[in-house]
Structure formats: structure tokens, C-alpha cells
Amino acid sequence: MKISTKGRYGLEALADLAFHSEGEPVSLREVARRCSLSQTYILQIFLILRRAGFVKSIRGVQGGYVLGAPPEGILLLDVLEALEGPLVPEDFLSGDGQERGFWEGLACHMKEALSSLTLEDVLECCRSLPVREPGRMDFVI
Amino acid sequence: MKFSARSRYGLRALIDLSLNSLNGPVTLTSIAERQDIPENYLEQIFSSLRKAGLIRSIKGAQGGYQLSLPAEKTSVGDVLRTLEGSLDLFDENPTGNSHIQQCLKGLLWDRMNRALEEYADSQTLQDLIDDFYRRGTNDFLMYDI
Numbered sequence: 385m386k387i388s389t390k391g392r393y394g395l396e397a398l399a400d401l402a403f404h405s406e407g408e409p410v411s412l413r414e415v416a417r418r419c420s421l422s423q424t425y426i427l428q429i430f431l432i433l434r435r436a437g438f439v440k441s442i443r444g445v446q447g448g449y450v451l452g453a454p455p456e457g458i459l460l461l462d463v464l465e466a467l468e469g470p471l472v473p474e475d476f477l478s479g480d481g482q483e484r485g486f487w488e489g490l491a492c493h494m495k496e497a498l499s500s501l502t503l504e505d506v507l508e509c510c511r512s513l514p515v516r517e518p519g520r521m522d523f524v525i
Numbered sequence: 526m527k528f529s530a531r532s533r534y535g536l537r538a539l540i541d542l543s544l545n546s547l548n549g550p551v552t553l554t555s556i557a558e559r560q561d562i563p564e565n566y567l568e569q570i571f572s573s574l575r576k577a578g579l580i581r582s583i584k585g586a587q588g589g590y591q592l593s594l595p596a597e598k599t600s601v602g603d604v605l606r607t608l609e610g611s612l613d614l615f616d617e618n619p620t621g622n623s624h625i626q627q628c629l630k631g632l633l634w635d636r637m638n639r640a641l642e643e644y645a646d647s648q649t650l651q652d653l654i655d656d657f658y659r660r661g662t663n664d665f666l667m668y669d670i
Contacts, residue, residue: 506625509628
């Protein structure tokens, strides 16, 4: 079972937006820079996140993206499934193979393990870590 | 999330092998036919399983394959690790070390990995077979008896 880069970077980008937004729109350029990803890639990810309602785009000069719901209402499992598809591929669950019960049990067990995790848990964890000294690059204008 | 077809067909073939080996070794061809798995693909899968010691091949006219251990001692986790290479969620380890990356790792990725391993290691081939019987609808058995 593998998670693709889309799932991994998508969650990082969403958490980055949530962490830096505080209600104000954040530009994709800033998210891309902080996550060390290309803007094109971030745009693809945000299209998926916007369609699924996890982010909203705000137009205008001060425009950008904000969260589409409060962070405590955004389940990490839902975000991951929006980016990656279901935890266990649908054709594994719908086939008539004799091993099908295993995949159903696995999907159920994993969903249970992740069921209560929200974006707010990630933000809380980030706030609890010590603030780092800004690197020299942060001062370059 | 991606699982490879190797795991899916591997588990299916092992269930078949277990159910049909009561009277001796089972040929790869018969499993491939019953389960509609391309034979050369199944050969690759069985070669990995044999090297890992999960099945053994019996030579001779009545030869074929057998489970090395009874189904209730064959761990699904071992089968999946053999066929997938590992149960790690990522092909390569995440390199970044930002707060967000650290927190996602601790809260989400590590937890997912643990859940996957826990479940796979808790299941034996016999559990899968029992589960299959409980479902009742299996034309497979009707063919064989």
C-alpha cells in the first residue's frame, strides 16, 4: 500500500495554508515557497481541495485561499481520500475474489484508526513545537 | 492509495492452494485456471512466496505446491510484505523536516502504517478462508465437490 506524492504534499499544503491563514487569504505562491513545491503542482492540488470543499478561493488584489471549513471540522482521512481515492481501491472491494473480506476488514480497521483525526490536531501539534530561529534566507528581500 | 495486484492475486492464490491441497500438492496451472490469473504472472508471485519460505514446491509426477505452514500459521502480513517489498506507505522516506511534516508524520502517517501492519499481522490465511466460508455464496466450492 502506497501513498502518492499528491496525498503527502496535498496534506502538507493544506496544513500550511491553515497554519498561516488565520482567516486571511493566503496566496498559492507563499504556500508553494514554504512547501518547496512548484506553483503549477500546488495549483493542481488546490483544484482538488477546492472541489472537495476543503479550501475556498477569494478573488481580488488581496485574494488567495482560505479554509473551506473550521480546521476541527476537516477530517484528515477525508482530505486524503479526496486526493488519493479510497483507502482500499474500489475494485478490490467489489470483486468476487475469495480474499475480498481481507480488504474490507483492512479498510474498516484503518478508517477506525484515523476516524477522529482533524486538521486542528495538526495545527495544535505545530503550535506546541518550539519556534525555530528564522534562517538567514528569511531576511533576503 | 495504491495496492499492487500482486497482493490481491497472491492472497487469492494462497487461499485456493490451501483449500485444494488437502489431498496433496496443487499445480500452479490449476490455480491459475480456477482463479483466472495469468500463469506466468502467478509464477512470479509463487517464486517470491517460495523464496520467502511461505510455500514449497514438491517435485515429481504428482508434484506442485503446498503451504509451508498450516493456513492458521501463515500470516497475511508476511505474505503482503513479501509481495509488496514492504508495508511502508512511501516509496522513499519523506526528506523534509518542517513542523508540519513532523506533525503529519507522528499523527497521521505513522498511525496509518501501524494500523496497516497491525491488521495484516493479526490475520492468518485461515481467517481469510473462514471469512470466505461465512459469506456463503461461493460457486468455487460447488465446482470442487
